[in-house]
Amino acid sequence: MEQCGHILLSAPIARLGDQVMASCIINQNCSHLVTEWRIVWKLEPELHPRERQQHLPNGTLQSTITLPHLNHSRVLLSCCLHWGNSLQILDQAELQAGYPPIAPHNLSCIMNLTINSLICQWEPGPDTHLSTSFTLKSFKSQDQCQTQKDSIPDCVPEDGQSHCSIPRRHLQLYQDMSIWVQARNALGTSISPKLCLAPMDVVKLEPPTLWALEPSPGVAPPQPGCLRLRWETWKPSLYIEQKCELRHQPRLGEAGWDLVSALPARTPEHELCGLLPSTAYTLQMRCTRWPLPGHWSEWSPSLELITAQRAPIVRLDTWWRQRQLDPQTVAVQLFWKPIALEEDSGQIQGYLVSRRPSDQAGAEPTLCDTTELNCTFQLPPEAREVLLQAYNTAGSSHPTPVVFLESRGPPLGRLHAIARDPHSLWVGWEPPSPPPQGYVIEWGLSPPSPNGSPMTWRLEHDGSIAGTLLQENIRPFQLYEITVTPLYQDTKGPSQHVYAYSQEMAPSHGPELHLRHIGKTWAQLEWVPEAPELGKSPFTHYTIFWTNTQDQSFSTVLNASTHSFVLRGLEPSSLYHVHLMAASQAGATNSTILTLMTLALEESELHIILGLFGLLVLLICLCGAAQFCCRPSRKYSLWPSVPDPARSSLGSWVPTIAAEDIFQLPSLRDPGMPPITKITVLEEEEKKPGPWESNDGSGTGSLSTLVQAYVLQGDPRVPSTQPQPQSGNSDQVLYVQVLGSPTGPGPEHYLRCDSTQPLLEGLTPSPKSYENLWFQTSPLGAPEPLVPHPEDDSIFEPLLDFPLLQGLRVSGAEGLGGF
Known part of the structure; x- marks a missing residue:
């Protein structure tokens, strides 16, 4: 596939950002395959689709791509075909982009007589991203480089360097020459500004060598603060007129260089004065061609000299x-x-x-x-x-x-000293009269140290002062003896002494703790305060700590004037550990630990305590039982409750009727059924009928047994519409029986129970009008009692408005016999 096509570029090297065009030519023997394949351009690492594809008259196929902006300094362009699932490369070409070279600048040259060469250097400018070559060009000239004479061979520096040397054999040291630098790459050429110079005008000499001038017998030694030195110029430059500069600075300290200029090179000696006496100085020198142009040499190696001394002042x-x-x-x-x-x-x-x-x-x-x-x-x-x-x-x-003066002057008054900090002492006094001319203060350790260090002293020339601060040779926690002597015109006063610590220390040990008395729950402690020690800070307070066998700790703080203390609240027959801590401003120290045991209780005391404890337990039990029995919820579970009829409320006493406890009875107004709705039997016993009971058996049958029950007429689920008095006692029992027929003729029977409580102050057949609704209200407002008719053959009269029967829960009717 590589023989099927090749790439043609409009320009293999272009400026960055310029447009580049490329064509891929497919050979004639491969052009028939292109109809099935797709031509793709690849500019690493991106793929670019074809832009234009055409058949040329010679039978070849051409695909063209235009890159509007080339932003890569170096990139590979490939012409490819999709063949199956792979990408086949037909041809590749490298594209380069960059910038034309910038003219070099800062061209300068120095004539080095050591290597006999003219060394020129320059700054090449910014990177062009292309291979750029630099060439140093020059020629000999006249009339200040206006006329060109002989050319000088070009000087080509090594790669990456920006300097080049022209050998001495191509130079005329005193003849002008024109020098420039040429930069060239694939996009163009640029040259630096031309430099016109004579090699000797840019000569740079080697630095001289400095020496100290040795004293000679016929020459006086240097004055205090002066130095004498000499130098030796570089031998190849002996024929050149020069001038030199000398600089110096103290070897110690941060002072800068001081410059001494215009030293003639032909007088190789110099005396430098105005310096500090007995001080080491560093000196350096450099030289240049003078009065003709030239470059300064480098600074010479340093020379160190010490100035002459002067008599002490x-x-x-x-x-x-x-x-x-x-x-x-x-x-x-x-x-x-x-x-x-x-x-x-x-x-x-x-x-x-x-x-x-x-x-x-x-x-x-x-x-x-x-x-x-x-x-x-x-x-x-x-x-x-x-x-x-x-x-x-x-x-x-x-x-x-x-x-040596005699001691005949007046003494000082009230000499005292105090420590300001661990490293200083303030000593003060009252000046005598007349005031002295000065004072001598001496201080040192007391007693003197074994190494025999001398006393430190100071002379104060101001006789009006009344104190001074001593900071020299003061160490913490030391006792110092201070002596002050006044000085007068022709005599001195007697010396006064005072002792002071530079810093007081904490006491070395605390007072010893003693047990004076002890009881069952208390212990009296005492201690003897230590005598004041010199250099020890006095006690400011005490702290007593005591701990029992359960590791429970207690403490108390006492002032320094207290010398005894009583521990209270201790447990009998118990072991305690006690110790005393004495504190001062400089620190604290602990005394020895005192162990003590309190006394045990006697047998009689133990019996008394146990008896009191038993009484307390019994009293608590009685109070609990009384509270338990007096509670309303518990009282009637032990004995029956006798209600107070005057404050009874049957509606609040009877519990709420549950749905499953209610059973239907025929209405009391049904003539074919007994008038009893529900009967609850509380107690049944044999009893003779009273005088108020009826013996008529036509309506009631034989009542040989007193049935203590109550009868509710009407539906017990229907709430009463009449107001009922409320009572605070909800635990009430039966106290009345009502017998009667709602429909049949006959007298009503109102029966009283066996309760011993009085029923409304008498055996009245009915309650008062304010206790029930026995009395009906007449249209005129007067109450009309429902008096039973003697001819009624019914046992009961309808008592629908009786308040005690409303909401009554009736059960246990089987005890009524024939009812």
Whole structure:
């Protein structure tokens, strides 16, 4: 298939974004297959359908595609055919896109005499996405590059480099030449601006070499703050006129470079002054062609020198201590501190203490020569003055006289000291009168440390102050002895001492806890407070903790003035662990643990407690039984309840009628049936008929047995329309029987039960009018009683309005016999 076609491109290399056209030519021997196959163009990785396809006169088939915007710098274009289920490639062509080269810029050249070449460099510009070549072109010229003379071979840099060197053999060092850079790729060519120069005008020399100028016998040493140095120029540049620059900076610190310019190269020595004495400096130098044009050389390697010293310019503050060894000798311990008077006062290498003789003005015997800040020597008792000097290689400071004053001045008042923080102490006093010229403050550990560290001291020149803060050599939790001595014009005052801790510590141990008394439920504790310790913070409060065997903890806080405490609420015959914690502002500490056991109860006390407990249980049981029995729901389950008829309410006493308990009886008004609707028998016993009972057996038969029942006339499910009095007692029993016939003639019978309760204050046949509806209301408003007719042969009269019979639940009629 590869021999069937080939691709023709309008341009294999184009600008990015330009239009590109391509044609795929199918050979004559393969064109008959194209009718069955479909030509597809593939521009990786996308497929493009054919745009135009035509048959050429020579019998070949041509498919053309147009890419409107080529956005790939390098891409592969393929002409393909769909053959079956696969894609067959007929031909491939590579497309490239990019930009024309930008003219190079920043072209510069340097004549390097070390390699004898003219080195030129440039900036190539942005990437073109195409292979771009650079060429350095030049020619010799005259009249400031207006006339071209001899050409110079092109210089082609290596790939990826933007500099090139023209050898010395192609150059005329003092003749002008024109130089430019040409950039070329497939889309075009560009050149940089031309540079006109003579090689020696762009020469760059090598840096000189710096040396320290050694002192010579005939030359005086450098002054303090000065340096002497020399340099050696590069040998190939000896014939070139040059000028040099020198820069310097202190080796230590953050100071910048200071520049010294216009140093002639033909005078290779220089003295640099105005520097700090006894200070190390770093120096560097560079040179250039002068007065003709040229480039500065690189900075030379660094040279380090130390400036000359100067005699110390200091003030020496002094203090001393004297001790009589014997009648002819006094031991003196002299202290001093140097105070610089100027910024560059000179480095001190040592101190010299000498005695000024009284009879000779010239000789000064040396007492001490040391690098320390103190010295011990011996003097005769009559010696009152010595001299102190600081020195170095450049000389000595002005002598400082030290006069041993006698203590004849007034003392200080109320000297005191207090710690401000763990690393400082404030010492104060009341200035004496007249005020002194200054004070000497000394402080150190008390007692002195075993390593024998000296006392720290300070001289205060202001005599009006009343205190000062000591921050030097102060450590926490240490006891310091502080001494203050006032200084006057020709004398001094007596020294005053005070002791102070830099920071107080917590007490080392707490007071010991003791048991004084103990009982069954209490224990009295006491303790003896510790004596105050120097450097220990005093106690501010106590805390007592006690724990029982069940790991229950209790505590209480007491003030520091309390020395005893009583533990209450303890359990008899129980074990307790007690300890005391003493606290201060610096911390807290615990005392030893005290273990104690409370006393046990006696046998009589135990019996009393058990008896009281039994009585309490019995009382609780009686109260519970009384409450149980007095409850209304429980009372009548143990004995019957006798109701109060005056407050009875039968409707509230009778339970709600269930549907399954109701059975149909003929109406009481039916003449063929007995008038009884429902009968409930509560109690039955043999009894003689009373005088109020009827013995007529025509209507009732034989009533040999008193039936304690009640009879409800009418339908018990029909609620009463008459008002009924309400009563708070719902547990009521039968107290009346009503016998009668609703239809037959005869007297009605109102029977009373065996209740012992009085029935409405008498044996009246009917209740009062305010208790039932026995009395009917007449049209005139007067009540009309329903009096039974003596001729009625019926036992009962209809009592439909009797309130006690409304809603009555009747059962147990079998006890009525013939009723």
